[in-house]
Amino acid sequence: MPLDTAPLIIAFVFGLLVIPLLLKLASVFGLYTLVREREAQVYTLFGKVIGTLDEPGLRFPLVDFGYRALLLPFFGKRHVVSTKLRQRYLRDQMVNSEEGTPMGVGIWYEMRVSDPVAYLFNNADPEGSLQANVASATISTLSNLEMDKLLEDRHQLSRKVRATVSPLSEKWGYQLGSVYIRKVAFTDRDMVDNITDKVVKRLVQVTSAMKQDGENRVGLIKSQTAFKVSEKMAEAAATRPDVVGEALNTIASQDPQVLDAVLEVMENEQLIESGAEFDVLPNHVQLLVSLNSSGSNPGNAEPQPQASSVWEQSRKAQFQIDDGTFS
Secondary structure (H helix, E strand, C coil): CHHHHHHHHHHHHHHHHHHHHHHHHHHHCCCCEEECCCEEEEEEECCEEEEEECCCEEECHHHHHHHHHHCHHHHEEEEEEECCCEEEEEEEEEEECCCCCEEEEEEEEEEEECCHHHHHHCCCCHHHHHHHHHHHHHHHHHCCCCHHHHHHCHHHHHHHHHHHHHHHHHHCCEEEEEEEEEEEEECCHHHHHHHHHHHHHHHHHHHHHHHHHHHHHHHHHHHHHHHHHHHHHHHHHHHHHHHHHHHHHHHHHHCHHHHHHHHHHHHHHHHHHHCCCCCCCCCCCCCCCCCCCCCCCHHHCCCCCCCCCCCCCCCCCCCCEECCEEC
């Protein structure tokens, strides 16, 4: 039994050692290659580009380049280029506004390699050149602009910078993605303090104007409401005599005695509200009133008394009391 398993063990160990070695040798001699995601491989032979592999997966140069693939390990070279999306942020790009104000601009942009061959051979430092190109385009586009545009029109200015940089970046094998001006700052501290003071004063002024406008509106609403209420009260006061007159006419047509009683009560109420002095006399009591003559009495003669019964027809100061009630 041990004699039967020994060859298997030897074959297994041989496979573990030899197969990786064979695969490594095949890779060194360019028989196969592995292309990763977001990656491109550029092959050159005798200083000339013979092809590019950018499809991810297991690739065989013999199939793509023919017999020339056999010469690549000896007379050629393979260049691996990453095509991933990359981002850069340039800080404090100095520009001057139209008013001569020095300002620092921060710009953010995306880029990726679109042409690996141009990326490798058209520029010795394509990434540095692209960065310098973005900085110079930002300065040239934003310089001598009004401060309001620098602070407000960032989207439009970002599109202008991208349109300026894109044609040249494509020659270097780069594709420029989004470009955005993220920060516009003042570099002079005294100017920042002055602007802050102006903004605070402007906010106070606007707040005071809004408060005064609110008070004016409230006063206008109150005056309009009071005017409408006075109109309605005047209309109600004007209609009261008509209503009372109609009610008294209805009472007079139905029961005149009730009308007399109502009029007498109303007369008594008016007399009480007037605050006049009056005397209350018991029922069935006769009163003698002495009246002095309006003319002079020569010889100091005694005035003649006159008597009159005033409780029967007069309504000036006569009341009848019956069981403690007025009637």
